[in-house]
Every structure is written in C-alpha cells, then in structure tokens.
Amino acid sequence: MQRRSIxxxxxxxxxxxxxxxxxxSTERVxxxxxxxxxxxxxxxxxxxxxxxxxxxxxxxVMEMSHRSKEFANICSEAEADLRTLMNIPNDxxxxxxxxxxxGMFAAVALNFLKGKADYICTGTWSEKAAKEAEKxxxxxxxxxxxxxxxGVPSADQFNLxxxxxxxxxxxxxxxxxxxxxxxxxxxxxxxxxDMSSNILTRKIDITKFACIIAxxxxxxxxxxxxxxxxxxxxxxxxxxxxxxxxNFKKQAEMExxxxxxxxxxxxxxxxxxxxxLKNGGVxxxxxxxxxxxxxxxxxxxxxxxxxxxxxxxxxxxRVNVPFRVGGPYGDDVVEKKFVEEAKKNGLHGLSGxxxxxxxxxxxxxxxxxxxxxxxxxxxxxxxxxxxx
Numbered sequence: 001m002q003r004r005s006i007x008x009x010x011x012x013x014x015x016x017x018x019x020x021x022x023x024x025s026t027e028r029v030x031x032x033x034x035x036x037x038x039x040x041x042x043x044x045x046x047x048x049x050x051x052x053x054x055x056x057x058x059x060x061v062m063e064m065s066h067r068s069k070e071f072a073n074i075c076s077e078a079e080a081d082l083r084t085l086m087n088i089p090n091d092x093x094x095x096x097x098x099x100x101x102x103g104m105f106a107a108v109a110l111n112f113l114k115g116k117a118d119y120i121c122t123g124t125w126s127e128k129a130a131k132e133a134e135k136x137x138x139x140x141x142x143x144x145x146x147x148x149x150x151g152v153p154s155a156d157q158f159n160l161x162x163x164x165x166x167x168x169x170x171x172x173x174x175x176x177x178x179x180x181x182x183x184x185x186x187x188x189x190x191x192x193x194d195m196s197s198n199i200l201t202r203k204i205d206i207t208k209f210a211c212i213i214a215x216x217x218x219x220x221x222x223x224x225x226x227x228x229x230x231x232x233x234x235x236x237x238x239x240x241x242x243x244x245x246x247n248f249k250k251q252a253e254m255e256x257x258x259x260x261x262x263x264x265x266x267x268x269x270x271x272x273x274x275x276x277l278k279n280g281g282v283x284x285x286x287x288x289x290x291x292x293x294x295x296x297x298x299x300x301x302x303x304x305x306x307x308x309x310x311x312x313x314x315x316x317x318r319v320n321v322p323f324r325v326g327g328p329y330g331d332d333v334v335e336k337k338f339v340e341e342a343k344k345n346g347l348h349g350l351s352g353x354x355x356x357x358x359x360x361x362x363x364x365x366x367x368x369x370x371x372x373x374x375x376x377x378x379x380x381x382x383x384x385x386x387x388x
Contacts, residue, residue, distance in 0.1 A: 030371035033349030078270035095228040105132035110242035113137040123173030151312030172198040179317035221269035224262035293318040
C-alpha cells in the first residue's frame with residue numbers, strides 16, 4: 001500500500017507539472033518586440049527547471065561563482081556551440097561582455113582606432129556608433145547623410161578612404177528596418193560589423209570580418225550580454241586610455257572572466273545556441289526568416305496601399321519590418337487602433353520605434369511561422385474593417 005501511495009504521488013506531481021507547462025505555453029502571446037524580445041518557451045522552461053538546482057549543484061546559476069568549474073563549463077559549451085553554428089575558425093576569439101552595443105561602440109574605437117576609421121552609416125545605430133568613435137579619433141563618413149535612411153546605397157557610391165584602421169557598418173538597422181544584402185568590399189582594410197539584430201538569422205562567411213559585435217537580446221538570449229567575435233591579429237592595438245573592462249585582448253586572455261561577467265545571461269545564451277542547433281542551425285533559420293519576411297511583405301504589397309513598407313525594396317530587413325497603416329504616409333489614429341486591436345488578438349509589440357513612429361514587426365528566430373501567419377491574417381481582417 002505504501003509503495004502504491006508513493007507511485008500515486010509521483011504520478012499526480014508529473015501530471016500537475018505537465019498541466020502547468022501546457023498552461024504556460026497556451027497563455028503566451030506572439031511577441032514582435034524589437035528587443036529584449038521573444039525567447040522559446042522550451043528554453044525558458046529548462047531555465048525554470050534549473051533555477052533552484054543547476055545539474056544537482058544544490059544552487060542555481062544566479063548563485064554560482066564565475067570562477068567555478070560549473071560556470072567555466074557553461075562558457076566553454078556556449079563558445080563551442082557558437083563556433084559550430086557560425087563556422088568560426090580557431091584564429092577568432094569569442095568574448096561574452098557587458099555594456100550592450102552602445103558600450104561596444106566605444107570599445108571598438110578604443111581597441112582599433114589609432115588614426116582614422118571609415119563608417120558606413122545607414123541608420124540610427126551606425127550613426128550612433130560613428131558619433132561615439134569621434135571621441136577617440138577621426139571618423140570618415142563613407143556616404144553622405146540622407147534626409148531619411150531608406151536603404152543601403154549601392155557599393156559604387158561608397159567613398160572609402162583607403163587608409164582607415166577599419167571600416168564599420170551595421171548589418172541590420174533595428175530601428176529603421178534597413179538590412180545589407182551584400183558585404184562591403186574593403187580591399188584589405190579590417191571590416192567591423194554590428195550584427196545585433198540579425199546574427200544567427202542568415203548564413204555568413206565569418207572570414208570576411210575582423211570583428212563582429214552583437215547584443216544578445218534579440219536573437220540569442222536576454223539582455224545583459226554582448227558577444228564579440230574578434231580575429232586574433234586585431235588584439236593588442238588598444239588605446240592607452242581603453243578601460244581594462246573593454247580591453248578585448250585582456251578579456252580574451254581571461255576567457256571573458258576578467259571580472260564578474262553577466263553569468264545568467266550567458267547561461268541562457270548558451271541554452272539558445274543549443275536550441276538553434278537542435279532546430280537545424282543557421283541554415284534552417286536563414287530559410288525560415290526569409291519565409292516569414294516574405295509573408296508580411298506580400299501582405300503589405302497586396303493591400304493596395306492600406307499598408308506601406310517604409311524601406312526601399314532592395315534593403316528591406318528580414319527581421320525588422322517597419323510599415324505604415326492607413327495609407328502611404330500612415331494615419332496616427334488608425335495605427336494606434338491597429339496596435340491596440342492586435343494586442344487584443346495576442347499580437348504584441350507592434351508599435352514603431354519612438355523616433356520614427358508607425359508600426360514595426362520584429363521577427364527574430366524565436367518568432368514562429370505560425371505567429372507571422374496569424375499577424376498577416378489579422379492585418380487582412382483589419383484592412384477589411386477599417387479601409388475607407
């Protein structure tokens with residue numbers, strides 16, 4: 001009788017846990033926020049299961065020493081998985097750092113800028129990076145600033161200086177929805193890129209780049225950790241005034257643990273790498289993100305002007321889609337109604353960035369095809385009910 005009672009308790013506990021997991025999954029909404037953004041439910045569930053007791057340590061990752069063997073293993077596994085996902089050669093160092101890409105705008109200049117750097121500005125974030133770099137050296141603007149950032153100029157419009165310490169660009173501008181469809185040719189000058197919003201969403205040749213910076217809070221994990229992938233020959237060029245915390249060479253020597261790193265964010269980021277690997281790797285998500293973006297752009301294009309894509313077609317982002325609602329220039333009242341009704345339908349985070357207005361759908365790796373289909377169906381229904 002006692003054995004049967006124990007078995008019944010275990011069974012009831014298992015059933016209760018499964019029901020809780022199902023309820024958590026069904027209560028979640030489609031999250032189109034630009035960052036921090038959607039994370040897969042199964043990754044969050046694993047983190048929840050390990051919150052109090054990570055791999056029988058008796059405590060969680062939040063409580064773990066960053067010098068411990070357990071946390072060193074978390075970092076080394078995350079690094080190994082990222083190398084696999086992006087096919088990163090051994091002569092590149094992978095750093096997990098703090099400060100976000102705003103911090104890295106300074107760190108890049110402090111580590112690499114001796115005399116002059118070329119900046120290709122195509123939106124808010126590349127412009128901010130250039131302004132930050134101006135504090136530490138000369139910045140040459142490769143293209144003139146337009147009245148509005150509506151796309152990437154063609155390569156024949158680039159006025160590269162030819163003698164820069166590095167060339168910098170932002171692969172995908174989160175605010176404006178501008179994405180490069182090519183990698184700039186720099187004729188041997190080191191190429192530095194901000195890939196915060198499209199890392200792991202598309203296949204790239206890592207050897208084209210001297211340094212990649214990417215905030216995790218869009219495709220890879222929660223806010224708090226910024227990845228730096230840097231070629232070894234770029235290390236050791238830092239300014240004397242470079243803070244130790246942002247010295248790439250010193251961080252590489254200490255395996256990203258020069259000081260206490262953002263431990264829990266690195267842990268979740270590592271779980272995300274395993275999730276991407278499990279679901280087909282970058283090849284799969286490259287195809288999926290192309291499919292998702294095509295769905296929403298087709299919905300916009302077939303709306304007969306009710307919806308309007310903001311960015312030139314050859315530069316439209318596959319992960320951040322800004323659009324206007326109610327006509328080619330948008331209607332503030334209609335757009336506000338669109339966002340409110342979308343939220344009632346379980347579609348969250350569709351307001352445009354405060355600096356540009358309108359609407360925006362961010363469709364990072366954790367956003368499913370089904371969720372994008374649901375958004376497109378809502379857009380068609382909203383148009384039918386609100387078009388004059």
